[in-house]
Amino acid sequence: MADLKELIQTKYKSELFNGNGSLQALSQKGIQLFTEQGIPTVKHEEWKYTRISSVLNKEFSYAAATTAVTKADVDAIRLPGYETANELVFINGIYHPELSVIHSGADALLVQPLSEAVKGPYKNIIDKNLGHSANYHADGINAMNNAFAYQGIFIAVLKNKELQHPLYCYYINDARTASVLSQPRTLIHVGVNAKVYLVEEEITLGTSDSFINRVSEVVVEENANVHIYKIQNEDSHSSCVKTTHVRQLGVSKVNSVTITLNGGIIRNNLNFILEAPGCESNMYGLYCVKGNTHVDNHTVVDNQQPNSLSNELYKGIIDENANGVFNGKIFVRQDAQKTNAYQSNKNVLLSDTATVNTKPQLEIFADDVKCSHGCTIGKLDEDALFYLRARGVGEKAAKALLLHAFAGEILEKIELESIRSYADAIISERLGFEI
Amino acid sequence: MSEMLTTLEQTALSEYKYGWVTNIEADEAPPGLSEDIVRFISAKKNEPEWMLEWRLKAYRQWLKMTEPEWANVQYPKVDYQGIKYYSAPKQKKTLNSLDEVDPELRDTFERLGISLDEQKRLSNVAVDAVIDSVSIATTFKTQLAELGIIFCSMSEAIREHPDLIKKWLGSVVPATDNYFSALNSAVFSDGSFCYIPKGVKSPMELSTYFRINAENTGQFERTLIVAEEGSYVSYLEGCTAPMRDENQLHAAVVEIVALDNAEVKYSTVQNWYPGDKEGKGGIYNFVTKRGICAGVNSKISWTQVETGSAVTWKYPSVILKGDNSVGEFYSVAVTNNKQQADTGTKMMHIGKNTRSRIVSKGISAGYSHNSYRGLVQVGKNAVNARNFSQCDSLLLGDKCGAHTFPYIEVKNSTAQVEHEATTSKIGEDQIFYCNQRGLDTETAVALIINGFAKEVMNQLPMEFAVEAQKLLAISLEGSVG
Incomplete structure (x- = not known):
């Protein structure tokens, strides 16, 4: 050092x-x-x-x-x-x-x-x-x-x-x-x-x-x-x-x-x-990582004035020995009445050596606000998998389909067509998803 | 608006109901902390040599530690040399029956609404009442003894059950765990010990009532609950302190051990003096509470209603070591005026199929700050671990703050962890709806707050639920922002 x-x-x-x-x-x-x-x-x-x-x-x-x-x-x-x-x-x-x-x-x-x-x-x-x-x-x-x-x-x-x-x-x-x-x-x-x-x-x-x-x-x-x-x-x-x-x-x-x-x-x-007053901010993130990759998304939303809207959605698919960190902080200052601030972090762990550490944090100093945050960590929905498999979709393909849909929610936020399909192609390949 | 102002004023003016001083001669140690004081306390309590060694070890460790500063609270630093570490009411002889208890003391309890006689006759609750560090009387002891349940003061346990104490004391919260637990281990004055033998379900709820009395005394309670295989106990703890100008320190440690198939339910209503509306005085409540589900299918449940204390620093935790064990944490934390609370829980999933549930309701009013700080940890081997956390905050007024600091660390792919939190205020439409139906604003607020906290209140034993609801009303009545 x-x-x-x-x-x-x-x-x-x-x-x-x-x-x-x-x-x-x-x-x-x-x-x-x-x-x-x-x-x-x-x-x-x-x-x-x-x-x-x-x-x-x-x-x-x-x-x-x-x-x-x-x-x-x-x-x-x-x-x-x-x-x-x-x-x-x-x-x-x-x-x-x-x-x-x-x-x-x-x-x-x-x-x-x-x-x-x-x-x-x-x-x-x-x-x-x-x-x-x-x-x-x-x-x-x-x-x-x-x-x-x-x-x-x-x-x-x-x-x-x-x-x-x-x-x-x-x-x-x-x-x-x-x-x-x-x-x-x-x-x-x-x-x-x-x-x-x-x-x-x-x-x-x-x-x-x-x-x-x-x-x-x-x-x-x-x-x-x-x-x-x-x-x-x-x-x-x-x-x-x-x-x-x-x-x-x-x-x-x-x-x-x-x-x-x-x-x-x-x-x-x-x-x-x-x-x-009246600003709108949207933050979206997708981390689809494997190997020994360590990804740490640290976000801060500081609402200082009234009537603003902030929306945050981060999703993670973590495989092999990878490590996903999410740290989201929302401040709502005293003057920022009527703020709407949302935050959500969803993770899927694909291996037992993968790790997720998440800390969705709220600091609120104004009373007339709507703020929420949520986070989930889990595996793929067994029912959804069963539904697909009952209809003849192989296990691997079914998983890929579900994961691709999971990632799709973020990808569709990219408005530039060329960049979206570029990212989509890499992720589809990573997940083994074929259309 | 004018109506809101008057109700706000009323709240501000409502005095601390439990603020009076009992005039009992106290047997005290001089202020300050040193090895000599630790020896003094140990000698006062006629402790064996090994206990003194244990205390001294903790004290030496404490000297090397620094006060933690990560919590979201601000307060003037505690002068550890200005505190009296021992204060016992002058009671020389051992008490055989309730009649021997100092009448003035008994009056104190009666004003608190826990008159021992009444309790004994009516409510079927055994009370281990603790006034300024020494257990005054323990009721229902014989009845419990028949079942083999040990429920006594810590000092008595050290003398009479040294093997159990040696085995379990410090096994969940080691002396060196943190700054305040080290301090407590060095100078703890008394507390409660509870041992439930194999297969026994405690027929009554065990209860202790803490009360800080003499001026400038720290309260350092030590509670240890051991539930053997297949046993069950529900334990109640309630706290009040008289009105004081200076800040008093309360650094307690509670340890719970649940072995195979055992269940422990621990309920707290904390109503220490919160300071006046300028934020002057009040209790510093720096408490370490931790339980371990050491055996399979065991369960530990914490329920707390926190309405008092100037500054609260408290994280009742559960280590879920045994397979299929369950940890629960239900909390209502209310802060008003200049109170600050940084409270929450830790759930450490180690065993397979472990489950935990966290429900935390924070209510802030006035200029207060209320923080939830929680950790959910799922280890590599905690297959099928399951956690659900919910933290809701209600803000009354625009000068207060609500904060959420959830830490979630997952190392197993079969784990399922969910966390959700919301912050909101009481809607004008909700108030309007109630007004329309003939409820005045104050009643409406009380109604809505009770609804908000209901999920937690439902977990409390009956006697406590009534008191807790009253406390909620006293702490908050009318503070509609």
Whole structure:
């Protein structure tokens, strides 16, 4: 562990960011907190079920700028529907414009390094929002990213623009020659009346250990509509902590779907801060994992203003030695009267060596609210299985059918057809489901 | 609205009904905690050497521990050197009959509504009454003794049944389990011991009535219940404390052992002084309660109605070790004014076909905070484990909070675990419906709350259910938000 601390500190010193203003302040605050706290242990309540140190005590080199990744490498990993999508390519945490493809015009989409954007008209927005996630994650992992946030990218979807081309972000770690740790950072501003589909995927090239510590902060203005889809399907040597922090500053609607298929240790932090009255937030998640994959979905919904609606449904299918963690937190603040907040977590365990740890948590400070949460852990319904088998469906096929239906509830929330069928195909294959 | 205000005021003004001080000379230890105090307590109670060693070991362990801070409660730190750890009413000789009990003490019990004579004659309940740490009198002892049931004070048990105590004391809650259990193990003053021999079904409900009396005394009770193969017992515990300005500490430990086919039902009505409406004074109730279903087909059931205490920190748990064993937890927790409660349960499924059921009802009013914290754990070998948890919260007023922290850890694919929770307030339409039918708002609220808590109240033995319902009404009447 000392190695990682040293690695980060050396890197920090060697690059010593010489800007000023909010980027500089965040960076300093980040390295300070990281030095104090280090990597969270399982004694940290928020990391109780995820031993992140087991990944981070491996030997990593901090990702360096590289030109080794070619267009052909990127071609190999593009997501379906890419032809009409804006594609942003990050290699080892750094944005590479030469590999990226942007279809939308400059009057609709702006992609700029944070260090540049902070000097322009977006200064105020960046000052106010960059690093806001630290209020919800006062741990060394978030701080570690903050220390290097100045390397990040600012993305703006402009006012009144419904982005026709979805935004695909590929976070590629090049682990072909050595194990690598990278920390992509984005701040996305979705203007008034704007609409965007955001699709994000982490990809590791090569077979060495890879760790991605990504923080994305999304600011949603009034009447905007945002869809965030995340897909994770990697090998066991690829681990990541992904933090998506959404602030809804005006009446707006945000949908999020997180699909986790495989990987090493995967931690998905997803925060929704509902700062305006009447916001709607939907969070959906599906983790269909096996092998030794450890997936930890940590969500926060913070209802601060009246009349908002939040809805959360996470489903898990856990096989072999995999480990599924769900930690959902709903806050309803004193002013957030008439809030409706729902949360549900359903799990199916397929093997006796699989584990589920779930903690659906409610903290309510207002009285005129409707809040509920529920969670279930179990096996497939014997009656449903019997029904199918009585009608001549083999046991294996019957199970696959039921599991596919179980997963379908989440998959159908993905509005982008190409992404939905892509995820569906992988899951069907995993479950042995044939149409 | 004006009507609501008046009813709210009424609640705020309703004083703690059980707040008075009995003037009995107490035999006390000086305030503070040290090895000498532990020795003093042990000597006062004429304990054998092994017991003193046991206490000292716990005390030394306690010194190494730190007070837990994870609970969702805030309170000024307890000054452990400012507490008197021993206070016994001056009663030198051993009591042979109820008539020998100090009349003033008996008056205290009568005002609490548990007059020993009345109890003895009418209600068929054996009472082991505990006032400030020493059992004053134990009734129905002979009747129980005929069946081989041992029901006596802990000090007596240590003297007369050392083998049983040595075997079971600390077997469920080890001295080193947590900060408060270590403290209790070191300085516990008295408590109740209950042993039900093989195949015996206790013909009456066993009951103990705790009461904190002298100023600045901690109450450290120790209860141990052992139910041998095929036996059954229902045990009642009730608590009240007089009105005090300062915060008093109550750190009790309750251990239950249920062997093959045994069943233990443990019911609590906790009504310690909750502090005044400014949050001044009140009891700190830091209690460790745990039972183990050690044998097959055994069952342990906790039922609690928590209306008192300034700060509550309490998680009655069941370790489901025996195959086919059953654990149950029914709770109503009410907080008003500035009370804080962090309470819940732990169900640890270890054996095959184990089942557990959790029903928790939280009611918060005023500026209070009410948290449910629970753990359901299904181990690798707990084939066909089954759990159902339900946590409902009712909020009365917009300054209070309701919190739920359920932890669920499952390592077996045949387990079936369900958890559900809701938070809501009393609907205006519900009140309106009642008003329309001639019930005033206050009665309507009482009616709705009783309905809300009914599932738990139904689990209580009759005598307790009546008292619990009264307590609910006293704690909450009129606090419609």
